[in-house]
Amino acid sequence: MRFLLTTEQRAFADSLDAMLTAADTPSVVRDWSRGDQATGRALWRRIAQAGVFALAAPEAYEGVGPLPVELAVAFTELGRHAVPGPLVETVTATVLLTGLDDPGPAKRRVPALVTGESTATVARAGSYALDGDTATTRLSLTADGALRLAPGHGPVRRSLDPARRLTLLLPGGELLAASSCFAHALLWARLATAAQALGVGLALLDRTVAYVRQRTQFGVPTGSFQAVKHRLADAKVALEFARPLVLGAAVTLDPGDVAAAKVTACEAAYATARTALQLHGAIGYTAEYDLSLWLTKARALRTAWGTPGECREVVLSGGGRRS
Amino acid sequence: MDLTLSRADEAFRAEARAWLDAHVPAEPLPSLETEEGFAAHRAWEAELAADRWSVVSWPEEYGGRGADIVRWLVFEEEYYAAGAPGRVGQNGISLLAPTLFTHGTREQRARALPPMATGRTVWAQAWSEPEAGSDLASLTSRAVRADGGWLLSGLKTWSSRAAFADRAFGLFRSEPNTPKPHQGLIYLMFDLRAPGVTVRPIGRLDGKPAFAELFLDEVFVPDEDVVGEPGQGWHIAMSATADERGLTLRSPGRFLAAADRLAALWRERGRDPLARDRVADALIGARAYQLFTYAAASRSAEGERLGPESSLNKVFWSEYDIAVQETALDLLGEEGELAGTDWSESYVFSLAGPIYAGTNEIQRDIIAERLLGLPKGRR
Numbered sequence: 173m174r175f176l177l178t179t180e181q182r183a184f185a186d187s188l189d190a191m192l193t194a195a196d197t198p199s200v201v202r203d204w205s206r207g208d209q210a211t212g213r214a215l216w217r218r219i220a221q222a223g224v225f226a227l228a229a230p231e232a233y234e235g236v237g238p239l240p241v242e243l244a245v246a247f248t249e250l251g252r253h254a255v256p257g258p259l260v261e262t263v264t265a266t267v268l269l270t271g272l273d274d275p276g277p278a279k280r281r282v283p284a285l286v287t288g289e290s291t292a293t294v295a296r297a298g299s300y301a302l303d304g305d306t307a308t309t310r311l312s313l314t315a316d317g318a319l320r321l322a323p324g325h326g327p328v329r330r331s332l333d334p335a336r337r338l339t340l341l342l343p344g345g346e347l348l349a350a351s352s353c354f355a356h357a358l359l360w361a362r363l364a365t366a367a368q369a370l371g372v373g374l375a376l377l378d379r380t381v382a383y384v385r386q387r388t389q390f391g392v393p394t395g396s397f398q399a400v401k402h403r404l405a406d407a408k409v410a411l412e413f414a415r416p417l418v419l420g421a422a423v424t425l426d427p428g429d430v431a432a433a434k435v436t437a438c439e440a441a442y443a444t445a446r447t448a449l450q451l452h453g454a455i456g457y458t459a460e461y462d463l464s465l466w467l468t469k470a471r472a473l474r475t476a477w478g479t480p481g482e483c484r485e486v487v488l489s490g491g492g493r494r495s
Numbered sequence: 496m497d498l499t500l501s502r503a504d505e506a507f508r509a510e511a512r513a514w515l516d517a518h519v520p521a522e523p524l525p526s527l528e529t530e531e532g533f534a535a536h537r538a539w540e541a542e543l544a545a546d547r548w549s550v551v552s553w554p555e556e557y558g559g560r561g562a563d564i565v566r567w568l569v570f571e572e573e574y575y576a577a578g579a580p581g582r583v584g585q586n587g588i589s590l591l592a593p594t595l596f597t598h599g600t601r602e603q604r605a606r607a608l609p610p611m612a613t614g615r616t617v618w619a620q621a622w623s624e625p626e627a628g629s630d631l632a633s634l635t636s637r638a639v640r641a642d643g644g645w646l647l648s649g650l651k652t653w654s655s656r657a658a659f660a661d662r663a664f665g666l667f668r669s670e671p672n673t674p675k676p677h678q679g680l681i682y683l684m685f686d687l688r689a690p691g692v693t694v695r696p697i698g699r700l701d702g703k704p705a706f707a708e709l710f711l712d713e714v715f716v717p718d719e720d721v722v723g724e725p726g727q728g729w730h731i732a733m734s735a736t737a738d739e740r741g742l743t744l745r746s747p748g749r750f751l752a753a754a755d756r757l758a759a760l761w762r763e764r765g766r767d768p769l770a771r772d773r774v775a776d777a778l779i780g781a782r783a784y785q786l787f788t789y790a791a792a793s794r795s796a797e798g799e800r801l802g803p804e805s806s807l808n809k810v811f812w813s814e815y816d817i818a819v820q821e822t823a824l825d826l827l828g829e830e831g832e833l834a835g836t837d838w839s840e841s842y843v844f845s846l847a848g849p850i851y852a853g854t855n856e857i858q859r860d861i862i863a864e865r866l867l868g869l870p871k872g873r874r
Binding site for chain 1: 496497498499500501504565758771772774775776778779780782783784786787789790792793794796797804807810811856858859860862863864866867868869870871872
């Protein structure tokens with residue numbers, strides 16, 4: 173039993189953090205939100221070069237995976253920097269495709285996902301696909317479990333998170349497999365979303381702590397007021413107890429653990445967003461101020477790939493647990 | 496990242512489980528906070544100790560098994576899953592003993608630890624005073640130098656278990672007029688039946704005498720019962736409270752068992768959909784606390800100290816515990832208000848959690864100032 177990241181895993185997180193910090197992700201998010209994806213795609217390729225999309229793909233498909241712990245580590249950093257695009261969906265598509273009995277569809281599409289040359293989105297019938305208008309590969313899952321290459325997409329709906337564009341996928345299209353193991357891919361989708369939300373929450377906390385240290389009212393930093401401190405302390409508690417759930421879920425990939433991580437990380441991030449908004453005051457309520465990029469993402473991730481209620485249902489269906 | 500236990504740890508788990516299956520009383524013991532219950536729990540400590548299960552993490556020479564922290568966690572999981580009784584010796588075992596291991600003398604350990612392990616000596620705490628609660632360093636009870644020891648005078652209060660305990664440990668002012676209040680304090684152990692000690696039990700919320708006031712009038716304490724250097728008491732005590740808030744006061748096993756019982760109650764009572772989220776959150780919180788503790792234990796095994804991070808722990812478990820008990824009482828419907836049930840006993844006990852061992856307001860100040868780096872300000 174050693175429930176700690178290795179030195180290599182920490183170094184991987186640090187190198188992603190440094191790369192994303194240097195990349196000025198807020199301006200990339202702004203471009204992406206306006207529909208200009210050039211900077212976002214360039215960043216995407218660098219993330220791929222760092223090895224992030226290889227983590228979900230086995231070696232037979234040019235990957236290094238499956239490495240769910242490293243994936244959770246990476247997605248925490250992607251969330252910390254509010255990286256836009258169908259990140260979770262590309263991982264989910266990779267897991268879906270590489271899990272098919274027939275290796276053909278994965279051989280044709282996964283290597284390009286690993287290198288970052290292409291992106292993927294995936295949606296169940298009737299559900300929205302993130303960036304369904306621009307993703308290179310659009311996978312749709314029908315109610316009977318068949319996996320198809322969607323022939324196109326419906327109208328684009330804007331998300332509360334301006335970096336997220338949602339579309340329904342058109343029915344029909346090339347049949348890739350009559351059945352697929354969506355339940356397994358969903359675990360990866362939820363794990364990646366949970367890790368991303370954790371990163372979003374950590375960034376919101378960091379930015380808010382920095383803000384209340386320098387924002388002065390009544391002649392002192394607002395961060396010296398106990399009413400302010402205690403809200404931030406509660407955010408810290410919530411995030412620090414979400415973190416081991418996310419890492420634990422990556423270790424076990426148990427559906428109950430993954431669902432617990434998803435609901436807890438998303439609720440911690442969302443609670444931190446509420447605190448961040450309140451403690452910034454009016455400036456935090458503006459679209460122009462970069463905090464908004466994380467505030468709105470925290471809301472969107474809460475319901476992506478499983479609402480809090482759905483995740484709690486999974487936890488309960490697993491029943492009580494001995495270690 | 497590895498959550499699997501070694502074969503030896505699993506064997507330890509099996510051994511603990513087998514012993515508990517054979518020994519845990521079929522009927523719950525009477526409440527720990529009554530005279531009869533206290534005696535029954537003391538006898539249970541002796542039964543545990545007879546087979547070296549009362550203090551598994553201590554060295555063998557003092558009655559333990561030299562278990563590392565992972566095995567201690569395993570033992571606690573099995574202990575509470577088996578529905579075993581609350582631990583009357585907990586104050587001593589989780590607060591005084593770590594202090595003696597760090598700051599005590601060999602002679603003090605040899606004298607204090609074996610009877611602590613068997614429950615023959617049960618320890619109470621003597622920290623708070625009527626005017627020194629969260630601001631503990633402002634305490635005014637005195638220790639005055641005497642021939643071969645110290646004379647204690649003053650009033651201690653909220654002393655858990657003191658109504659029926661044998662001895663107490665705590666902080667006293669040995670040097671008046673120091674520049675800072677946390678200087679000039681002495682940490683010592685004393686007999687609750689010594690001349691000059693008057694114990695006045697205090698009824699907690701449900702009336703049970705769970706704690707007491709200690710009136711001290713020139714109580715003689717020999718030098719051999721001073722822990723560490725006189726004047727260094729604050730430092731010595733704080734190293735103990737860090738441990739208290741850290742890993743040893745509330746093991747995950749306790750909450751894993753409570754969450755499982757809550758989930759079972761919810762199923763028995765028809766899976767009330769209105770309580771569904773709270774029951775799920777109880778299961779999730781127990782798992783979060785378990786994994787958080789595994790992470791802390793792993794860091795501790797590599798020589799890291801927990802430090803102010805233990806304040807995260809304290810806030811989490813104390814509020815989690817209340818939420819679990821409240822949910823159970825709500826599920827019980829009109830039976831929820833009945834006194835003397837296991838759930839209501841746990842509920843009343845849980846309500847004190849955010850208050851003792853450093854109030855949660857103090858913990859949040861520590862988190863904000865020492866973990867987040869926010870400026871000190873008016874409290």
